[in-house]
Structures are given as C-alpha cells and as structure tokens.
Amino acid sequence: MRWFAAAAAGAGAVAVGGAGIGFVIARRLTAPTGGRVFDLSVRDIVQHEGGDAVVLDRTAHTSAPGLYNLWLEDGGWVRIGPVVGETRDSVTRVVESTTPVGALRAGSRCSWSGIYYRDPADAGLDAVDVVVHTPVGPAPAWLVHPSEGSGDWWTIHIHGLSSPRAGTLRGVAVAAECGLTSLVVTYRNDGEGPTVGTGRSTLGATEMEDVRAAMHYALNHGARRIVLFGWSMGAAIALQMAADAEFRGVVDGLVLESPVLDWQSTINANCARAGLPAWFGVFARPWLGYRALARRIGLESEVQLDHFDWIARADELHIPTLILHGTGDTSATHAVSKRLAGLRPRVILLESFDADHTMTWNSDSPRWRTVVREWLDLLTK
Numbered sequence: 001m002r003w004f005a006a007a008a009a010g011a012g013a014v015a016v017g018g019a020g021i022g023f024v025i026a027r028r029l030t031a032p033t034g035g036r037v038f039d040l041s042v043r044d045i046v047q048h049e050g051g052d053a054v055v056l057d058r059t060a061h062t063s064a065p066g067l068y069n070l071w072l073e074d075g076g077w078v079r080i081g082p083v084v085g086e087t088r089d090s091v092t093r094v095v096e097s098t099t100p101v102g103a104l105r106a107g108s109r110c111s112w113s114g115i116y117y118r119d120p121a122d123a124g125l126d127a128v129d130v131v132v133h134t135p136v137g138p139a140p141a142w143l144v145h146p147s148e149g150s151g152d153w154w155t156i157h158i159h160g161l162s163s164p165r166a167g168t169l170r171g172v173a174v175a176a177e178c179g180l181t182s183l184v185v186t187y188r189n190d191g192e193g194p195t196v197g198t199g200r201s202t203l204g205a206t207e208m209e210d211v212r213a214a215m216h217y218a219l220n221h222g223a224r225r226i227v228l229f230g231w232s233m234g235a236a237i238a239l240q241m242a243a244d245a246e247f248r249g250v251v252d253g254l255v256l257e258s259p260v261l262d263w264q265s266t267i268n269a270n271c272a273r274a275g276l277p278a279w280f281g282v283f284a285r286p287w288l289g290y291r292a293l294a295r296r297i298g299l300e301s302e303v304q305l306d307h308f309d310w311i312a313r314a315d316e317l318h319i320p321t322l323i324l325h326g327t328g329d330t331s332a333t334h335a336v337s338k339r340l341a342g343l344r345p346r347v348i349l350l351e352s353f354d355a356d357h358t359m360t361w362n363s364d365s366p367r368w369r370t371v372v373r374e375w376l377d378l379l380t381k
Helices: 007-014 019-031 165-176 206-220 233-241 263-273 276-287 291-296 334-343 365-380
Strands: 042-047 049-056 068-072 077-086 092-101 110-112 127-134 137-144 153-158 181-183 223-232 253-259 321-326 348-353
Touching: 007 321, 019 263, 042 223, 049 077, 049 127, 110 321, 137 206, 137 233, 153 165, 153 206, 153 233, 165 181, 165 223, 165 365, 181 206, 181 263, 206 223, 206 233, 223 233, 233 253, 253 276, 276 291, 321 334, 321 365, 334 348, 348 365
Parallel strands: 153 181, 153 223, 223 253, 253 321, 321 348
Antiparallel strands: 042 049, 049 092, 068 077, 068 110, 077 092, 127 137, 137 181
C-alpha cells in the first residue's frame, strides 16, 4: 500500500482541524490507482562471481533479506537476489535476471517491489486469459490449471489495493504445485478491471461483488470446493465472501497474506507511517461512513468500516484459515492478526515472518512455499 505517501504534506496544506485532516486521509485512502513511483536510482552495476550485481541507495526495503524486483522507468524488469555488499548508505544485491537483456544501466530510475513475477509465463505457469462478467462489466482474469490435470478444488486469488493481479502469482505457483486450479481475478477500479465512477476504491465494499462474480464463474466451470487467497485488501474481500451465506459449504479454506482485518487500525497505522499521529485516522471515518460526506470525497456511497472489523466479528470465523504476516508490517499491523488468531486458535494458523507489508514470500520464499503447500495438502487431501 503506497496510498499514504503524500498524506502528511496534504494534511498540512489543507487541514486546519480534524475535519480537514479526515478529508485528506479519506481521499488518499480511496484514490484511483496511479502509476508507480520511481524513487530509486541505480548507482552502479558491478560484477559479482561472474554475474551482475546492482548498487542501490540503502533503505529499509533495499537492505531487507530475500528476493525482490526492480521495475525500471523505461519498462524493464529486474529480479533482485541477496545482499552481497553494503556500506553505510548503499547496498549491493545480486541481479538474478533482467528483461529485456541490457535494460539495467547505471543511472536507471526504478521502483522497488515485492511483485516477483511479471505474468503467469514468467512464473512458469500455463495460463488462459478468461473474462469474468461482473455487475459493472467484463473483468479480465487468468485461469491456471495444474500440470497434472484439473479437479474440483479451485483457488481464487484476490490482489490488494493499488497492486496488480501479478502480485498474487507468488501464491498461484504453490497452488499449482498442489494440483489446484487457480483463478486470478481483477475487480473494478484496480487499473485492470472495469472503471466505475471516479475510479476510487471502496475498500472492498463494492469490489467484493466482482469477486462474487468470479466465484460464480468458478462454480460454473467445475469448481466444487474453493480456497480463497487474499492479499492485503484482497484478504478483507475474501473474509466477506467466506462469511456470505451464499457460499456456505463452498469456501473450505482461506490463505490471507498481510491481511486487512480491521480498516480503522490499518488507517491508523498508515497515518503513523506517513508521519502523522496514528489517532488522526479516526478523522477519516465520517468521510467514509456517511453518504453525504463520502460523496464529497468522490465515492458514490458510504463504506461501513465496521463490516470489515474481524476482531469484532471473530465468532463468525469457522473456516480453516492460514495467515501469513510480517512482524514489520507498517500498513496492516501484525498485532491485529495475532489478536485474531488468539481469539480463534482452533480455526486460524498464524505464521509470522520478519517482513513488511505483503513481503513475507520475498523475505523467506522457501519457508513460505513450504508452509502454504503443507497447509493446502492437509486441507485438500
């Protein structure tokens, strides 16, 4: 989630009181999907053990252990491996691959990302482009069948706010290894699905109807049992679907990566991340929860945050759930997942990683894959 990057500056410019601060925060939170911010520069390309290594400014992200990606401003795609050198203000990391070859050069502007695979083929997956007919128009999706044939167990992969569906491929690859069919969905106003109204997000409140349509697609094409993979806001949507009476007996499991389990705590955390007092997040609530104010920030209807409070709704969780969450998550805090797992210990397995938001796979890919694979095998066998 990068949607609070300018909140502090905006609040200072616009707000003279709580109402103004709340307006700015709510606007940033629901902002239409924009382009990536290319805020890194490649310092140098050096040789390491016969291959290339890239020298970058040292930040909390660029110095984190694991596997990541650089999106180049000119469209290149660079997979980044382990740290092999560091100074006080720089890190040197192995370059695993560059697409196209030769795209990475000293001085290139780039953006750091945990989205490791560009598309299904890049992840070694054989996908078919399909269309899900949602209430607001056709939404593209990828349909991925496992190599050993398709059964009636399907997984539906739901990406997060301001993130493309390619981010979920880290989980799709594991589902395919387990012999499960995957449907990788898009939804309204995510930059790939239909554009509706002002293009703003409703934090899952309306987007979940597009995921509902995707579930109908799966059921109409052979699915009998479904596991929902939700990333960040996608996890909030997955929880709504799992609790929906329409899908009782159909959704058999949830895999939630860095889940938004309570929007208010998530908003507070992102205020703190942007340099504001965390409690300023409460000022955004009226702008989201009251129709007249929601219209002022560009939404067609209000968003009831209480519907997404799974601490309050913990008793409604009865489906086996695996939560993968980083202890360093500064967007959707690990503490909320820990609390929910404590409330529902017979239902929820929490696996913690030393990682930031949606970066648990990146921080320790072998462990992530093993945890998810073993959990899916127990669920589906």
